[in-house]
Amino acid sequence: MKRGHCSTCCEGAASYDREEAVNQTIERAKEILTRYDGPHCRIMEVCGTHTHEIFRQGIRRILPRQIELISGPGCPVCVTPVGYIDEAIWLALEKGATVCTFGDLVRVPGTEASLQTARGEGAAVKVVYTPLDAERYAAEHPDEEVVFLSVGFETTTPSACLAVRKAQQDGIRNFSLLTANKTMPGAYEAMKDSTDLFLYPGHVHAITGTGICEKLAEEGVSGVCAGFTASELLTALAVAVTRYQEGKPFFVNCYPRVVRPDGSPKAQSLVAAMMEPCDEEWRGIGIIPDSGMKLKESCQMYDARTRFQVPEMAGRANPACRCGQVLKGELLPTQCRVFGKACTPEHPVGACMVSSEGACSAWYLYGQNL
Incomplete structure (x- = not known):
């Protein structure tokens, strides 16, 4: 008689084994961190999502005083300068454009107002979830000029390019981007003297690969690439402080299930075909050369600054804001x-x-x- 097996039981056992392995990893990482007695280690959480998850998972509470976590410039909304909000408000109020944006940007203060207050003055401000939603809205409302506020790092820039490509294919002429897209390498260079090591954002390096991290390690700048679960964050931090005690520059990819050395060549090719580097202002840091991305000349009809001849706006932050x-x-x-x-x-x-x-x-x- 031929014996079979119960797939449900086997899957349940495998799931249990995986859960047990994760729990063991968490406990081992927690042990390394709580018992750390090495030199003071200043770790910059480049990514804002890392900051929130480290808090939410209670990780900060278990760290000894020698391990100091500091914030970095990895929140795209946060580093978007005040002048950009002023430009968006100008487009909405002075040019009558329908401004499509991610929700977070609506309440960010400009020099005198936010998009939320401009909406109260009659501005058309629409919250969307993706750039393609804005392109679709433009197709459905051909009598409106639709401007998408394109902010973000390497993770979200490809989707903005996809929206422009779709507009080209659909023959949409009432759609454009107000770009504030940024790339992380320049920020790493600008911040490298402010920290002992970087906690690199996994989603960014899923697109770019690990080349810049390896190059920085060769230049003496250490870091680990981290995921976003409790297990992944604890592991990355434990690896970071363990390697830090060795006293030599290092880079470790602690998110290999998502981050590959070459990243996403397809996403990189899409962006390279439609955008090019430019100098870009980062809130609090200033202008970082070649850290921004703007549409190439072949896509200029989809560039809101060119399309509407947007005047230069320096912007003034509230002096109380730090x-x-x-x-x-x-x-x-x-x-x-x-x-x-x-x-x-x-x-x-x-x-x-x-x-x-x-x-x-x-x-x-x-x-x-x-």
């Missing part, structure tokens, strides 16, 4: 005198309190019980 220093790891959000008082998620003074990836938002939600 977001710039928070984004450089120079101070904790709680050290800002308006944090939790004049500046709250309901009434934000700066972008870091608005964004779901912002450091001030994370400290407001989770950090007051530390």
Whole structure:
């Protein structure tokens, strides 16, 4: 008689084994971190999602004082300069454009107002989930000029390019991008003297690959690439402090299931075909050469600045806001005198309190019980 097996039982056993392995990894990483007794180690959480998840998972509470976590410039909404918000408001109020944007940007303060207050003055501001939603809206409303606020890093830039390509294919002529797309290598260079090592954002390097991290390690800048679950973050931090004690520069990819050395060649090719590097302003940091991405001349009809001849706008941040220093790891959000008082998620003074990836938002939600 031929014996079979129960697939349900086998799958259940495999699931149990995986869960057990994850639990063992978590416990081992926690042990390494809680028992760490090495030199002071300053780790920059480049990614705002890492900041929120480290808080949410309670990881900060188990770290000894020698391990210091600081915020970095990895929240795209947070590093978008005030002048960009002013440009968007100008397009909506002066040119009558329908501004399509991700939700976080609506409440970010400009020099005098936010898109939310401009909406109260009659501006057409529409929240969308993807750039393709904005392109679709433009196709369905040919009498409106539709501008998508294209912010983000290497992770989201390909989707903006896809929207422009779709508009080209569909013959849509009432759609454009107001770009503030940024790339991370320049920010790493700008921030490398502010930290002992980087906690690199896994989703960015899923697109770019690990080449820049390896190059920085050769130049003496250490870091680990991390995922976003408790297990992945604990493992990355444990690896980071273990290697840090060795006293030599290093890079470790702790997110190999997603991040490959060459990243996503298809996404890289799409962006290279439609965009080119440009100098870009980062809130709190200033202009970083070649750290931005703008549409190439072949796509200029989809560039809102060219299409509407947008005037240059420097923008002025509220002088009480310390977001710039928070984004450089120079101070904790709680050290800002308006944090939790004049500046709250309901009434934000700066972008870091608005964004779901912002450091001030994370400290407001989770950090007051530390």
